[in-house]
Amino acid sequence: MISSSFTLLTSTTTDLNKKLSIVEGEIVKSSVAYMSKGTYETITVNGPEELNVFLDNLKSNQAVSIGVCNKGASGKIKSKKSKQKGAVCRTKDNFDPSNCFIFDLDDSDLGIDQVIPTLCEIDPNLKNADILVRVSSSYGVHKTGEQPNLDSCGYHVWVLGVKEPKDIARYGKDFAKRCWLKGFGKIIISASGAMLERQLIDAAVFSPERLVFEAKPTLGDGLEQLERLYIIQRGNCYV
Amino acid sequence: MFDTTQLSLSADEEAKYLSLVRDAKLTMKPESENVKRDFINKEVVKLVESGVDKVVARQQITMSLESSELYSHQQLQFQEHGIVTVAEVLADPAKFDNCTLADPFEPDYRKDDKSLAKFFADKLIIHSFVHGRKNYYLKGAPDVTAETWQSATQVSDSIEFMLLKALPSINVAEVSISVVAINKIVSLTLWDANKGKFYSLSKENVLNAYDKPSGFKLLSKVNGRVFDAEFVREFAQKEDMTKADINTLIKGCESQLLDCLVIHNQRSSIEMRVDMFARVPRIEMQADNARIVYIHKPYLVKGDMNEEILDDYKQHFPLVDDFISFIIASRFARDRKRSFLWFLCESDWGKGFLMGVLSELNASIELSIKEVEKMFEGGPVGRSMADFKNSLALVIDEFKTVKSEVKQLQSTITISPKNQFSVSVEIFVKLFFSAESVDSLVGDAGVEDQFVNRFSIFQLSGDLTKRGVYVRHGSACYFDTVLAYVATEFNSLISQYQALGQAGAEKKAEEYINEFVSRHGMGNTFKRLSESIDDIALTFASDIYEAATSGLYDNNDLADMAVLAPGDSLYLIKPAKAYEVWVKANYGQSERVMLQKKRKDIFECLSASGEGVKRQRVDGTPRDSIRVKDEIYVRIDSEGSVVRGVFG
Numbered sequence: 001m002i003s004s005s006f007t008l009l010t011s012t013t014t015d016l017n018k019k020l021s022i023v024e025g026e027i028v029k030s031s032v033a034y035m036s037k038g039t040y041e042t043i044t045v046n047g048p049e050e051l052n053v054f055l056d057n058l059k060s061n062q063a064v065s066i067g068v069c070n071k072g073a074s075g076k077i078k079s080k081k082s083k084q085k086g087a088v089c090r091t092k093d094n095f096d097p098s099n100c101f102i103f104d105l106d107d108s109d110l111g112i113d114q115v116i117p118t119l120c121e122i123d124p125n126l127k128n129a130d131i132l133v134r135v136s137s138s139y140g141v142h143k144t145g146e147q148p149n150l151d152s153c154g155y156h157v158w159v160l161g162v163k164e165p166k167d168i169a170r171y172g173k174d175f176a177k178r179c180w181l182k183g184f185g186k187i188i189i190s191a192s193g194a195m196l197e198r199q200l201i202d203a204a205v206f207s208p209e210r211l212v213f214e215a216k217p218t219l220g221d222g223l224e225q226l227e228r229l230y231i232i233q234r235g236n237c238y239v
Numbered sequence: 240m241f242d243t244t245q246l247s248l249s250a251d252e253e254a255k256y257l258s259l260v261r262d263a264k265l266t267m268k269p270e271s272e273n274v275k276r277d278f279i280n281k282e283v284v285k286l287v288e289s290g291v292d293k294v295v296a297r298q299q300i301t302m303s304l305e306s307s308e309l310y311s312h313q314q315l316q317f318q319e320h321g322i323v324t325v326a327e328v329l330a331d332p333a334k335f336d337n338c339t340l341a342d343p344f345e346p347d348y349r350k351d352d353k354s355l356a357k358f359f360a361d362k363l364i365i366h367s368f369v370h371g372r373k374n375y376y377l378k379g380a381p382d383v384t385a386e387t388w389q390s391a392t393q394v395s396d397s398i399e400f401m402l403l404k405a406l407p408s409i410n411v412a413e414v415s416i417s418v419v420a421i422n423k424i425v426s427l428t429l430w431d432a433n434k435g436k437f438y439s440l441s442k443e444n445v446l447n448a449y450d451k452p453s454g455f456k457l458l459s460k461v462n463g464r465v466f467d468a469e470f471v472r473e474f475a476q477k478e479d480m481t482k483a484d485i486n487t488l489i490k491g492c493e494s495q496l497l498d499c500l501v502i503h504n505q506r507s508s509i510e511m512r513v514d515m516f517a518r519v520p521r522i523e524m525q526a527d528n529a530r531i532v533y534i535h536k537p538y539l540v541k542g543d544m545n546e547e548i549l550d551d552y553k554q555h556f557p558l559v560d561d562f563i564s565f566i567i568a569s570r571f572a573r574d575r576k577r578s579f580l581w582f583l584c585e586s587d588w589g590k591g592f593l594m595g596v597l598s599e600l601n602a603s604i605e606l607s608i609k610e611v612e613k614m615f616e617g618g619p620v621g622r623s624m625a626d627f628k629n630s631l632a633l634v635i636d637e638f639k640t641v642k643s644e645v646k647q648l649q650s651t652i653t654i655s656p657k658n659q660f661s662v663s664v665e666i667f668v669k670l671f672f673s674a675e676s677v678d679s680l681v682g683d684a685g686v687e688d689q690f691v692n693r694f695s696i697f698q699l700s701g702d703l704t705k706r707g708v709y710v711r712h713g714s715a716c717y718f719d720t721v722l723a724y725v726a727t728e729f730n731s732l733i734s735q736y737q738a739l740g741q742a743g744a745e746k747k748a749e750e751y752i753n754e755f756v757s758r759h760g761m762g763n764t765f766k767r768l769s770e771s772i773d774d775i776a777l778t779f780a781s782d783i784y785e786a787a788t789s790g791l792y793d794n795n796d797l798a799d800m801a802v803l804a805p806g807d808s809l810y811l812i813k814p815a816k817a818y819e820v821w822v823k824a825n826y827g828q829s830e831r832v833m834l835q836k837k838r839k840d841i842f843e844c845l846s847a848s849g850e851g852v853k854r855q856r857v858d859g860t861p862r863d864s865i866r867v868k869d870e871i872y873v874r875i876d877s878e879g880s881v882v883r884g885v886f887g
Contacts, residue, residue, distance in 0.1 A: 002240055028349075028352070029349060029352065030349075030352050030353075030354045031354065034339075034357055036337075081361065099240075123245075123246045125241070125242065125245045125246060126241070128241065129241035130241070159241055160241070161240045161241050162240070162241050162243060163240040163241060163242045163243070163244075164242070164243055164244055167243045167244055168243060170243075171243035171244075171246060174246055174247055174248050175246065177248055177252075177253070177256040178246070178248065178252075178256075180256050180259045180260065181252060181255060181256055181259070185259060185260070185263070186263060187260075187263040187264055187266075187267045189267060189270055189271050189274050190274075190344070190345060190370055191274070191278065191344065191345045191347070191348070192274070192275065192278045192304060192344040192345065193271050193272065193273075193274035193275025193276070193277075193278050193304070194271070194275075194304075194370075195264050195267055195268075195271050196370050196371075197260060202371075204371050204372060235241065
């Protein structure tokens with residue numbers, strides 16, 4: 001069994017999970033994408049099952065990142081402006097790639113059982129990897145007494161036991177380009193008319209310091225959530 | 240283990256990927272243009288409703304989309320503060336620091352989520368997570384004027400008109416006429432009719448010249464595509480237009496822009512400035528000339544500093560930090576009248592070494608006094624605008640004589656390079672190097688006040704090449720360390736001044752120069768000529784008295800012109816001639832000019848009336864003369880007797 005490491009980030013000033021509430025009859029989602037003060041801790045798990053349990057138990061003020069801090073296994077996080085001694089900023093300088101990463105699939109019309117086969121169309125080698133697929137934290141949130149809208153869904157696909165952590169960023173970019181070659185790329189138009197390049201996965205999530213929101217969301221009055229689905233694949237490429 | 244290296248892209252696959260993206264964008268282009276146009280129109284209406292001029296509103300929104308900058312009138316939706324304009328945020332950035340807000344361009348994204356972006360006051364940016372990560376920069380206004388924007392809009396309208404006239408069914412939105420690109424070209428380009436060339440300022444801070452035939456193509460390449468000529472060509476072919484007519488149509492569209500430049504941006508002289516506070520270069524069209532405004536780029540720091548060498552150099556040149564600070568203060572000071580520094584250093588002190596450091600950094604321009612004279616005469620010189628671009632110091636080596644032109648070297652100088660524009664350039668600190676004193680500057684009689692007021696002086700000794708550290712490390716290593724140190728200090732000081740803003744930087748620079756001059760001004764070392772006038776007049780008077788009374792005076796001319804009249808009044812007849820003779824007999828060539836200029840002051844000091852030369856009777860004959868005041872040569876001795884003679 002190959003263990004995988006990543007970072008647990010705990011904010012001391014704000015929640016890091018998504019918040020959903022009903023505003024004027026609509027379900028509105030918000031999240032705090034900034035963590036300026038708190039702690040970090042390197043976490044090591046043995047396989048996707050252990051990772052899934054760990055992520056299920058995250059508190060509302062916790063998130064994770066796929067990298068590990070190069071200044072020590074645990075410590076304090078500060079903002080760039082802070083002069084707090086001994087604390088580190090959550091920047092690329094202080095966080096190195098580790099041996100895991102995620103694919104982030106937003107607003108996908110794939111069912112959860114189709115996710116790994118689809119990714120394997122782009123990189124067949126993924127068939128041999130340890131993988132945990134989790135629906136996004138806001139999956140299946142709906143008004144009490146109503147049916148959830150499951151037409152589209154987001155997924156976080158954790159790939160563990162990566163041989164060359166330093167190659168992850170390059171791999172992410174090439175994977176995104178290969179999505180286009182396999183017919184999973186498109187141009188969408190923003191409200192201001194900008195043409196935005198999009199593909200099956202979000203190409204911007206392969207950075208070691210970036211926050212990954214996995215904690216359960218905070219639900220406002222009148223909302224409830226389906227149980228979050230997951231799928232695990234055990235790879236067979238251990239050496 | 241999962242091996243990511245198994246997946247890669249071949250060159251063919253990379254090309255295929257690019258082609259797929261390009262094709263997808265082409266397919267989506269009409270929709271994108273329509274959405275963009277609708278977006279701009281909607282935003283313009285919003286701004287106009289809030290009282291903004293329609294032209295300004297359209298300019299700001301259109302520029303904003305292209306530049307990712309947000310301008311004064313644009314609105315932001317903060318979670319905590321509600322809807323505020325960019326101007327309000329700029330007026331009090333601290334109030335909004337770290338506050339979250341909706342995406343500036345898509346405030347209704349994710350149902351008006353006002354936590355998708357955040358404002359950072361230190362850099363005046365908004366970081367948005369919508370559509371991936373993106374930074375927006377807050378500014379008062381675009382780096383363009385309303386006039387150029389209006390010209391650009393007119394050019395755009397003319398192109399549209401031409402196209403619709405020739406091809407009535409064409410969808411102009413698909414031609415993608417870019418007002419932003421046109422505006423950039425109009426803002427950054429001037430036409431010189433004499434040379435038949437366009438001069439355009441690139442974002443790399445370089446003024447490029449293009450001839451007329453290739454002008455449109457190259458200007459578009461640098462500043463962005465003006466319109467989609469390929470689309471026009473394809474559309475026109477489908478409409479069965481002949482190849483010749485298509486070419487004529489496209490050329491006609493291009494001419495709309497070029498003609499605008501030739502008519503409105505024609506100048507034959509330019510000014511060059513480097514704006515230490517600007518982020519992008521620009522051209523300011525003025526009534527008679529064009530002002531090219533470059534941005535400052537930090538000095539390149541090459542290699543490492545050796546501490547031992549640096550300590551040694553500071554022992555050899557203890558004023559080096561003062562020197563560096565003086566240069567940078569002079570760069571930011573508005574008035575550089577007192578930014579003259581004379582290095583009077585013995586041979587082998589290291590003047591060439593220091594000049595070499597400045598030259599290597601491209602921070603100086605070396606001129607001879609002859610070149611300076613030629614520049615002031617408007618003659619052609621072998622110097623171009625580029626020589627002055629990064630120059631902090633004007634260097635005059637082998638300083639031997641001071642002429643009136645030196646005083647004119649204050650803040651700007653005009654150069655007329657051969658076959659190029661006549662250019663006014665800024666000059667900052669003026670450095671003069673010599674191993675020996677300069678008689679025309681410093682004479683026995685003192686230093687002219689106007690030079691004392693301007694010049695500071697470093698008198699330094701020692702032989703750099705004989706220093707143990709210099710010999711041990713070698714000249715190259717020693718030079719590299721000093722070079723790196725000076726570049727680092729330049730960059731650090733410049734950053735400090737920039738952080739103060741223009742007004743703050745000018746104030747600090749002026750204060751520093753005043754302190755520097757109080758420490759190193761020539762007045763600390765040499766007597767002012769004005770303070771010597773009494774002494775000179777006394778000496779002159781005594782010589783006149785000697786000549787008039789002894790008859791033994793060597794100089795017969797002077798004896799002829801000094802008259803001791805009845806009553807023992809001493810007169811000087813033909814005073815100008817007498818003074819010239821006297822100066823010639825007593826002072827060196829280089830001091831004579833300076834003393835001749837002081838003749839009037841000396842005559843006034845010499846004369847009994849204080850008026851200098853006046854018409855009066857001498858031995859009964861009216862003459863233009865000076866009656867020497869008694870107190871210069873008349874004394875009452877201790878016994879109360881009148882004594883006439885020479886009193887030093």
